[in-house]
Amino acid sequence: MLYRIVTYGCQMNVHESEKIAGLLEGMGAAAAKDGERADIVVFNTCCIRDTAERRALGNIGVIKGEKRKDPSLIIAVCGCMTQQEGAAETIKERYPYVDIVLGTRNIFRLPEEIKRVQDARAAMKKRSDKRYRAFDTEYAEDYLALDEATPVTRTSFPNAWVNIIYGCNNFCTYCIVPYVRGRELSRPMPAVLDEVKRVVDEGYKEITLLGQNVNSYGHDLSGGESFEALLRAIDRIDGKFRVRFMTSHPKDLTDGVIAAMAESDKICSNIHLPVQSGSDKVLRDMNRRYTRDRYFSLIEKLRAAMPDIGITTDVMVGFPTETEDDFADTMDLVRRVRFSNAFTFIYSPRKGTPAASMTQIPYAVKRRRIGELIKLQNSVTKELSEDYVGGVYEVLAEDVSPKHEGMLCGRTESGRLVTFPGAPERIGEFVKVRINEARSASLTGTTED
Numbered sequence: 001m002l003y004r005i006v007t008y009g010c011q012m013n014v015h016e017s018e019k020i021a022g023l024l025e026g027m028g029a030a031a032a033k034d035g036e037r038a039d040i041v042v043f044n045t046c047c048i049r050d051t052a053e054r055r056a057l058g059n060i061g062v063i064k065g066e067k068r069k070d071p072s073l074i075i076a077v078c079g080c081m082t083q084q085e086g087a088a089e090t091i092k093e094r095y096p097y098v099d100i101v102l103g104t105r106n107i108f109r110l111p112e113e114i115k116r117v118q119d120a121r122a123a124m125k126k127r128s129d130k131r132y133r134a135f136d137t138e139y140a141e142d143y144l145a146l147d148e149a150t151p152v153t154r155t156s157f158p159n160a161w162v163n164i165i166y167g168c169n170n171f172c173t174y175c176i177v178p179y180v181r182g183r184e185l186s187r188p189m190p191a192v193l194d195e196v197k198r199v200v201d202e203g204y205k206e207i208t209l210l211g212q213n214v215n216s217y218g219h220d221l222s223g224g225e226s227f228e229a230l231l232r233a234i235d236r237i238d239g240k241f242r243v244r245f246m247t248s249h250p251k252d253l254t255d256g257v258i259a260a261m262a263e264s265d266k267i268c269s270n271i272h273l274p275v276q277s278g279s280d281k282v283l284r285d286m287n288r289r290y291t292r293d294r295y296f297s298l299i300e301k302l303r304a305a306m307p308d309i310g311i312t313t314d315v316m317v318g319f320p321t322e323t324e325d326d327f328a329d330t331m332d333l334v335r336r337v338r339f340s341n342a343f344t345f346i347y348s349p350r351k352g353t354p355a356a357s358m359t360q361i362p363y364a365v366k367r368r369r370i371g372e373l374i375k376l377q378n379s380v381t382k383e384l385s386e387d388y389v390g391g392v393y394e395v396l397a398e399d400v401s402p403k404h405e406g407m408l409c410g411r412t413e414s415g416r417l418v419t420f421p422g423a424p425e426r427i428g429e430f431v432k433v434r435i436n437e438a439r440s441a442s443l444t445g446t447t448e449d
């Protein structure tokens, strides 16, 4: 039995696909190679923006042809899209060839549902006999315990993803995540520490802690756990490895977390701190619960504690209440902070969220604004990249370069992407690289050892 998993969305989903792979391999299935026919295809979907949703639906549509040629194919859809109001029913009606739909908190049911689909097919005497289809997006009550028991097939060596908190309680007015991922649930600290120790023992060199808002880690636990305490405990684990985390919400980033980052050996001087907007009015309308001044003061504290820190962000343009003046505030903030990189998005109305029922801004205006923003950030990124030229940095060799033969790529502690010569055997090694050339977002260098 061969499987193929098609993943959309954030790192959380990338890691969840590793759990889906673990579950399928637990049933004796193996990953199909590129171009090879699969028996099971799983779509792990995202619905953060309309584009993400359309891409997934488009590909679920395309597989219809494959299924027609090969009726034994099993098709499953899971992930955030399935958890939207009415989505499971829509998939059931509009995509009759989809066999299984599972949600974001019951994925461990996949093997039993596959088994049922197979058993029902084996028992069918005629093609017109009723087939078995599964549509279940209920959140499992004992989710944490069931998740703890889910096997993981890791696919991102030398990086290992480790979940620390699920769900989100913040309800930013534009965002669908709290509706599709449920309320915050922190994993117990011993479980997280055990997993980190295990992957370090297995040879992983970079651990990325995952959560929609890692700074709320522990709020729902009763033993005084906090993200700061977790970082300090992970830093005490033996071995040579790096730790990154995402995502941090500015409203909950404490002085303690900044101190833990600065005082640790293993926690990278690197943070992804989404700002979304530089306008206090828009931040208020988004329910972000911080001001631009508070954001500037966090940036100052981070840079005072870690002068070489790499700071990246998410910025959104075209939120319904964003005027030209508000957008100018965003441009001003981006110009002043000097992010090493920014992920920029056009606001996309999400059904059921408060911002979706406000009066929307014309698309042409949003397009112009994002164009200006990208141009500004590109020039900042390029300038900051030039500061690296001539320096020697420790880089973790992470992968072969997708563009240049004989080259590897990896990142500095601050999170900057570096391309350098090396054989694939060196993936997973820490390498000293002298930077010779800076393009906009990527640096090129030569190895010193």
Ligand code: SAH
Pocket (backbone or CB within 6 Å): 048, 049, 174, 175, 176, 177, 211, 212, 213, 247, 248, 249, 274, 276, 314, 315, 316, 345, 346, 347, 348, 349, 350
């Ligand atoms: N939990 C993270 C964000 C997860 S979503 C945080 O709070 O920072 C990743 C990014 O997608 C967000 O930071 C935001 O910039 C963007 N995003 C979320 N909802 C969006 C929407 N409706 N339209 C456009 N971009 C959106």
Ligand code: SF4
Pocket (backbone or CB within 6 Å): 168, 169, 170, 171, 172, 175, 176, 177, 178, 212, 213, 249
């Ligand atoms: Fe969405 Fe806000 Fe939660 Fe991030 S913090 S997932 S943007 S609601």
Ligand code: F3S
Pocket (backbone or CB within 6 Å): 008, 009, 010, 011, 012, 013, 045, 046, 047, 048, 080, 081, 177, 180, 181
């Ligand atoms: Fe998308 Fe769900 Fe992540 S909506 S961005 S896959 S949490």
